[in-house]
Amino acid sequence: MNLIDAYREYNKLDIYPYHMPGHKRNTELCQLDNPYAIDYTEIDGLDDLREAQAHPGRGTLLDDAMRRASRIFGSKYSFYLVGGSTSGLICSILACTRRWDRVLIPRNCHKSVYNALALASLRPVYIYPSVDEQIGIYANLRPEDVERALTEYPDIKLVVTVSPTFYGVVSDIAEIAEVCHAHNVPLMVDEAHGPHLGLSPYFPDSAVHQGADIVVQSLHKTLPVLTQTSVLHVCSDRVDHEAVSRTIAIIESSSPSFVLVASADQCMDLLEKRGPELFDIYDQRLHQFSEDMRALKHLTVLCNGKDTINQHPNIYRYDHGKILISTRGTNMTGAQLYHLLLDKYRLQMEMCLADMVLAMTSIADTQEGFDRLRDALLEIDASLEDGKPGERFMLKQHTFEVSPLSPDEAYALPGEFVKPEQAVGRIAREFVYAYPPGVPYFVPGELIDKNTMDTIMRMESSDIRLISTRHKYPELIEVCIKR
Numbered sequence: 001m002n003l004i005d006a007y008r009e010y011n012k013l014d015i016y017p018y019h020m021p022g023h024k025r026n027t028e029l030c031q032l033d034n035p036y037a038i039d040y041t042e043i044d045g046l047d048d049l050r051e052a053q054a055h056p057g058r059g060t061l062l063d064d065a066m067r068r069a070s071r072i073f074g075s076k077y078s079f080y081l082v083g084g085s086t087s088g089l090i091c092s093i094l095a096c097t098r099r100w101d102r103v104l105i106p107r108n109c110h111k112s113v114y115n116a117l118a119l120a121s122l123r124p125v126y127i128y129p130s131v132d133e134q135i136g137i138y139a140n141l142r143p144e145d146v147e148r149a150l151t152e153y154p155d156i157k158l159v160v161t162v163s164p165t166f167y168g169v170v171s172d173i174a175e176i177a178e179v180c181h182a183h184n185v186p187l188m189v190d191e192a193h194g195p196h197l198g199l200s201p202y203f204p205d206s207a208v209h210q211g212a213d214i215v216v217q218s219l220h221k222t223l224p225v226l227t228q229t230s231v232l233h234v235c236s237d238r239v240d241h242e243a244v245s246r247t248i249a250i251i252e253s254s255s256p257s258f259v260l261v262a263s264a265d266q267c268m269d270l271l272e273k274r275g276p277e278l279f280d281i282y283d284q285r286l287h288q289f290s291e292d293m294r295a296l297k298h299l300t301v302l303c304n305g306k307d308t309i310n311q312h313p314n315i316y317r318y319d320h321g322k323i324l325i326s327t328r329g330t331n332m333t334g335a336q337l338y339h340l341l342l343d344k345y346r347l348q349m350e351m352c353l354a355d356m357v358l359a360m361t362s363i364a365d366t367q368e369g370f371d372r373l374r375d376a377l378l379e380i381d382a383s384l385e386d387g388k389p390g391e392r393f394m395l396k397q398h399t400f401e402v403s404p405l406s407p408d409e410a411y412a413l414p415g416e417f418v419k420p421e422q423a424v425g426r427i428a429r430e431f432v433y434a435y436p437p438g439v440p441y442f443v444p445g446e447l448i449d450k451n452t453m454d455t456i457m458r459m460e461s462s463d464i465r466l467i468s469t470r471h472k473y474p475e476l477i478e479v480c481i482k483r
């Protein structure tokens with residue numbers, strides 16, 4: 001079967017998408033012409049995305065489109081990207097640093113951030129955010145921890161943050177920005193999961209309005225836009241527009257897809273014409289869903305139903321567009337809930353970990369979709385019993401570390417494959433992560449510690465599949481051989 005036929009067959013299965021992309025294949029809301037009819041290249045009259053990005057203000061078609069996005073999101077200038085936030089994060093880091101610079105990186109960042117470190121030969125200081133003990137996820141990056149790191153390492157040239165996280169945790173960006181600016185350091189925010197922030201009062205405000213200097217959003221994650229389409233917002237004079245446009249021209253394709261850019265622009269049309277109405281309906285559906293979750297007796301939905309943000313002192317704000325269901329304290333694992341939702345209720349979730357399942361929502365979700373998830377969760381909950389308290393992984397928090405080698409130094413060394421138990425005490429030469437979310441447990445250049453190794457080995461036994469860059473994990477892991 002060819003790919004298109006496979007996708008068409010899948011569409012017939014009536015499996016409801018609680019995953020990205022944010023358009024949810026809702027073809028009533030999202031319409032675009034046949035892609036072949038609008039797939040252009042840089043021809044006369046239709047402009048060149050890279051030229052428009054290099055010379056804003058010339059009033060070309062594409063420059064006008066990006067200026068409209070900038071007005072809607074409230075940035076100084078916005079660059080459309082066709083390589084996802086992966087390319088946006090790499091471009092931003094490259095544009096804001098010079099070779100060998102020191103940068104502050106929260107250790108719950110997406111793998112593209114560590115790849116940027118390797119590409120730009122940067123020296124990371126890794127900072128560990130606070131932990132939410134009830135659910136077992138990384139919570140806020142605390143401004144006071146950023147302050148401590150910047151005081152101890154005054155040569156830090158860029159602070160990176162991720163907010164919202166993959167799980168929906170939003171940090172106090174305004175306060176973190178103040179701390180950074182007091183040290184004369186720009187703040188970059190990975191807001192890949194937050195293009196909908198700031199578009200409705202139901203959600204926390206966007207980092208673009210909170211003093212961040214450069215912000216990257218995956219439009220395709222939570223808005224009705226085709227996959228891979230992202231936007232990079234320059235928000236202050238601390239970021240050099242010319243450097244950003246130069247790095248985009250290096251990292252991204254020299255033939256950016258007109259179809260993807262048209263899909264982003266179509267979404268801006270929708271937001272201008274129907275944004276308040278669509279967000280109103282979406283907010284009401286999320287609110288009603290949360291109310292319905294009050295009936296749960298065993299499962300917990302983070303910051304929904306009886307669970308409120310007051311029970312999570314380390315979570316500054318929560319993005320209600322995410323639905324994080326915890327099975328902790330029940331007789332069901334995250335993987336079991338995930339498979340039950342798919343096999344019996346035809347609900348495809350975004351991901352699961354040992355004791356949680358994540359659903360992602362957007363303005364393109366339907367009432368029928370919300371009803372199906374509500375009914376499924378209430379029915380499953382009624383069949384559950386109390387279980388053993390879930391295993392608690394000891395995540396490091398409120399500390400910072402300089403790893404023995406930076407990622408590019410690790411790549412420069414020869415490597416060897418060893419069994420995971422023998423890797424403890426050695427320096428990683430590859431990533432090990434679950435995808436999604438793509439936050440690595442080990443990063444090249446880091447010391448492999450026993451606690452993390454034990455944690456990930458236990459994950460395998462809870463049906464959680466981990467991936468390593470060299471694809472030999474869990475049998476083998478690549479470590480550096482020191483010269």
Ligand SMILES: Cc1ncc(COP(=O)(O)O)c(C=O)c1O
Nearest residue numbers: 083084085086110166190192218
């Ligand atoms: C926090 C975070 N940042 C960046 C990315 C990369 O985004 P994209 O898939 O648009 O390249 C992801 C992907 O899941 C992510 O979770």
